[in-house]
Amino acid sequence: MSYSSVPILTARDLTLSFGTLRALESVSLEVHPGEVLAIVGESGSGKTTLLNTLYGVLAPGAGEVHFGENGKLDRCVQTLPRQQLRHLHRSAWGYVHQNPRDALRMEITAGGNIVERLMAAGEKHYGTLREKALFWLQKVEIDPKRIDDLPGTFSGGMQQRLQIARTLISHPYLLFMDEPTSGLDVSVQAGLLDLLRNLVSEQRMAVILVTHDLAVARLLAGRIAVMQRGRIIETGVTDQVLDDPQHPYTQLLVSSVLPA
Numbered sequence: 283m284s285y286s287s288v289p290i291l292t293a294r295d296l297t298l299s300f301g302t303l304r305a306l307e308s309v310s311l312e313v314h315p316g317e318v319l320a321i322v323g324e325s326g327s328g329k330t331t332l333l334n335t336l337y338g339v340l341a342p343g344a345g346e347v348h349f350g351e352n353g354k355l356d357r358c359v360q361t362l363p364r365q366q367l368r369h370l371h372r373s374a375w376g377y378v379h380q381n382p383r384d385a386l387r388m389e390i391t392a393g394g395n396i397v398e399r400l401m402a403a404g405e406k407h408y409g410t411l412r413e414k415a416l417f418w419l420q421k422v423e424i425d426p427k428r429i430d431d432l433p434g435t436f437s438g439g440m441q442q443r444l445q446i447a448r449t450l451i452s453h454p455y456l457l458f459m460d461e462p463t464s465g466l467d468v469s470v471q472a473g474l475l476d477l478l479r480n481l482v483s484e485q486r487m488a489v490i491l492v493t494h495d496l497a498v499a500r501l502l503a504g505r506i507a508v509m510q511r512g513r514i515i516e517t518g519v520t521d522q523v524l525d526d527p528q529h530p531y532t533q534l535l536v537s538s539v540l541p542a
């Protein structure tokens with residue numbers, strides 16, 4: 283795939299420290315419309331820190347993240363007024379957490395969870411909200427009869443599906459995902475990955491996906507960035523990087539996970 287289009291997000295020279303620990307070191311990247319970029323690396327390499335810095339909930343010590351649609355990177359995450367960042371997070375961007383409980387409101391029904399973004403955007407009509415909730419329940423393959431149940435009565439995999447429905451209902455153009463399938467058992471993971479792959483291509487979203495699982499990266503991502511100790515040490519088309527890794531660390535990562 284070629285990326286001749288203008289990116290919708292760029293990061294330049296991001297550096298971030300936690301005390302004396304350098305969690306990000308001169309990280310630069312670009313995300314293009316409709317592409318899935320996987321960020322991989324071993325535990326502690328800085329993947330989640332990078333994702334949260336791109337998303338604007340962690341402030342880098344140096345560097346900036348610019349974004350925008352329609353060919354213009356005219357906004358900066360770090361200087362965006364807090365209220366505008368919150369609005370962006372509720373509408374044009376989405377974030378799928380590893381643990382759905384970090385996103386779901388456990389005290390309101392499944393349907394209520396799904397339509398929260400629409401309500402925040404001003405939709406008040408009960409019939410419309412109910413119809414949208416039913417539509418999205420079906421889309422993420424949850425029995426619509428569960429619409430009035432609390433998320434706490436759902437399995438882990440179903441809670442993750444609920445979180446995805448709740449995030450995608452506003453049709454974000456950019457989705458941040460942090461290990462969306464880890465913590466689920468293998469058969470549940472497979473179904474969820476299938477669903478995610480279909481939704482991402484159907485909704486034509488760009489996705490920044492953090493995963494330690496190279497098989498997940500291979501399945502979902504067109505491009506991959508490999509992190510080691512806070513740096514991106516190799517990046518490229520996923521199949522090329524995984525089939526012919528150039529950096530010794532990527533070679534180690536691939537040989538320790540993927541069958542030869």
Ligand SMILES: Nc1ncnc2c1ncn2[C@@H]1O[C@H](COP(=O)(O)OP(=O)(O)OP(=O)(O)O)[C@@H](O)[C@H]1O
Nearest residue numbers: 300303305323324325326327328329330331332494
């Ligand atoms: N809030 C924090 N305070 C201090 N250190 C932190 C904090 N968050 C992360 N770190 C440290 O920063 C480094 C990068 O952590 P990060 O969570 O980004 O790695 P990761 O690649 O996402 O790891 P994992 O796959 O285990 O989630 C680690 O050494 C971690 O201990």
